[in-house]
Amino acid sequence: MTRGLRKGLTTYGDEGFALFLRKAFIKAAGYSNDALDRPIVGITNTYSDYNPCHGNTKILLDAVKRGVMLAGALPMEFPTISIHESFAHPTSMFLRNLMAMETEEMIRAQPMDAVVVIGGCDKTLPAQIMAAASADLPTVVVPVGPMVVGHHRGEVLGACTDCRRLWGAHRAGEMDEQEIETVNGRLAPSVGTCMVMGTASTMACITETLGLSLPMSATIPAPHAERVRLAEESGKVAAKMAVTGGPRPSELLTPRSFRNAMVVMQAIGGSTNGIIHLSAIAGRTDHALSLDELDEIGRLVPVLVDLKPSGQHYMEHFHHAGGVPKLLRQLGDLIDLDTPTISGGALRDVVATAEDVPGQTVIRSPAAPIKALGSMVVLRGNLAPGGAILKQAAASPHLLSHTGRAVVFDSVADMAERIDDPALDVAADDVLVLRNAGPKGAPGMPEAGYLPIPKKLARQGVKDMVRISDARMSGTAFGTIVLHITPESAAGGPLALAQTGDLIRLDAEARRLDLLVEEEELSRRRAGLGEQANAVIPERGYARLFVENVLQADEGCDFDFLRRKPGSKP
Ligand code: FES
Numbered sequence: 001m002t003r004g005l006r007k008g009l010t011t012y013g014d015e016g017f018a019l020f021l022r023k024a025f026i027k028a029a030g031y032s033n034d035a036l037d038r039p040i041v042g043i044t045n046t047y048s049d050y051n052p053c054h055g056n057t058k059i060l061l062d063a064v065k066r067g068v069m070l071a072g073a074l075p076m077e078f079p080t081i082s083i084h085e086s087f088a089h090p091t092s093m094f095l096r097n098l099m100a101m102e103t104e105e106m107i108r109a110q111p112m113d114a115v116v117v118i119g120g121c122d123k124t125l126p127a128q129i130m131a132a133a134s135a136d137l138p139t140v141v142v143p144v145g146p147m148v149v150g151h152h153r154g155e156v157l158g159a160c161t162d163c164r165r166l167w168g169a170h171r172a173g174e175m176d177e178q179e180i181e182t183v184n185g186r187l188a189p190s191v192g193t194c195m196v197m198g199t200a201s202t203m204a205c206i207t208e209t210l211g212l213s214l215p216m217s218a219t220i221p222a223p224h225a226e227r228v229r230l231a232e233e234s235g236k237v238a239a240k241m242a243v244t245g246g247p248r249p250s251e252l253l254t255p256r257s258f259r260n261a262m263v264v265m266q267a268i269g270g271s272t273n274g275i276i277h278l279s280a281i282a283g284r285t286d287h288a289l290s291l292d293e294l295d296e297i298g299r300l301v302p303v304l305v306d307l308k309p310s311g312q313h314y315m316e317h318f319h320h321a322g323g324v325p326k327l328l329r330q331l332g333d334l335i336d337l338d339t340p341t342i343s344g345g346a347l348r349d350v351v352a353t354a355e356d357v358p359g360q361t362v363i364r365s366p367a368a369p370i371k372a373l374g375s376m377v378v379l380r381g382n383l384a385p386g387g388a389i390l391k392q393a394a395a396s397p398h399l400l401s402h403t404g405r406a407v408v409f410d411s412v413a414d415m416a417e418r419i420d421d422p423a424l425d426v427a428a429d430d431v432l433v434l435r436n437a438g439p440k441g442a443p444g445m446p447e448a449g450y451l452p453i454p455k456k457l458a459r460q461g462v463k464d465m466v467r468i469s470d471a472r473m474s475g476t477a478f479g480t481i482v483l484h485i486t487p488e489s490a491a492g493g494p495l496a497l498a499q500t501g502d503l504i505r506l507d508a509e510a511r512r513l514d515l516l517v518e519e520e521e522l523s524r525r526r527a528g529l530g531e532q533a534n535a536v537i538p539e540r541g542y543a544r545l546f547v548e549n550v551l552q553a554d555e556g557c558d559f560d561f562l563r564r565k566p567g568s569k570p
Helices: 015-029 057-070 092-109 124-135 161-171 177-184 199-209 225-244 255-267 273-283 291-300 315-320 323-334 347-352 412-418 519-533 541-549
Strands: 040-045 074-079 114-119 139-143 150-152 155-157 376-379 387-391 401-409 431-434 466-469 481-486 503-507 512-515
Touching: 040 057, 040 092, 040 225, 057 074, 057 114, 057 225, 092 124, 092 541, 114 124, 114 225, 124 139, 124 199, 124 273, 139 199, 139 225, 161 177, 199 255, 199 273, 199 323, 255 273, 255 291, 255 323, 291 376, 323 347, 401 412, 431 503, 466 503
Parallel strands: 040 074, 040 114, 114 139, 401 431, 431 466, 466 481
Antiparallel strands: 150 155, 376 387, 387 481, 401 503, 503 512
């Protein structure tokens, strides 16, 4: 098999000349023939001044390179797109597939025998793993790691569960301008990803469970020296994979490893975004993910990790309690320990290294869980025939069975304009409805599902209401919030038919979300909608590609043409 610099030669119709030319150019950078004869490990550089979560990327890059060279291979760094949650307009999800496409194509286009992807901020790991699954080159994932915690007035806090909670307190008039400004400087005290169990942490835990990264890679804090050593070791592992040619992502991403990932997602109180990303990753393989299986797992698997927003602690506490290896041990028979990992062994070997930390209470046992049931439930009903997700672990128990009057917002802009209007006719037991915020409708399915409590109700002390939408929600958010309603309203979903004043019933135990309106009336409304309910197709560019090709949430919001066709080769 062709390896190293001889891989993927540029097409001139003369392979000898193509290699001669390639070597002539790379020698301009000072490489020797000895270096150029080695197996090559590509390393993605997602450093960006716009991405503070990846602020330690340069240190990790140097460490990975050191590991690759210590193991006798040649490291080659290359840039890819970097996406930060707060610096992506209209929303980071709009760009995830672009990053996945770009990363995949650069892995395919450039000569490398293995690749190390360094990422972490919410959309980056999913994009990189989608790319790796499609390119199917031996891949090691190095997450940038979580931030350390902040402190304010004796309270431990962090991004971004506490950003939302304290902003809510400010909106309710409980925190003045000066204090909220002080808090603003304390919520994200270091580089690294949000240190609650948000999407970044969820995806890092899933990545470790899938065997795509080394043990403890999800939890070591971003600024710690231990993470730099992990990066060096990852480089060594990648160099070995460059020589042996495996394991490839297709050997690691199997129905058994996807089930393990869903078990862990439920047990950590994971982000609802995790299921969208895992569906997208599975769509790049031959193994589709089933929402019904996720729900069934949720009835078996309790929440064991005591992290915000479902619990009390933060990622560094999870790390010091033993991290993912310890969690996998606590899960016992619920995890298939024979699934392989990049190290060449199985999860069983990872669990064997799990540390016992006396007195730790962050990683519980199934006998003493944080919540008796899993984090997420899958709802169906006449409002969500293709499914919807509710993070019951972060919901208010008294609202899990609730019937209320709908207060409907037609778009994110409509909600922003009216939600705080003192004249808005809304009460605490109403159901807030947001539509046209799905993959096509917004477009890009923004994290707008965490509809704010209308100011006038917040000032009366209302902390939670049932809120439903076809949008997503940040994994760091909390509340009784139904998300990912599928199909979305802009793709002909029944959410488009809801009107203010209708009754909506949420029954989490029965897994139902229903609009209590007669079918005859719904048919009449459907006939009256016509074309106006469809997504607007942008005139040109990536936005047009996106709206024309993006799939619904149950298929991971990937582009239809990027999913693996059944039986096709990577
Ligand atoms: Fe980057 Fe939260 S903003 S992980």
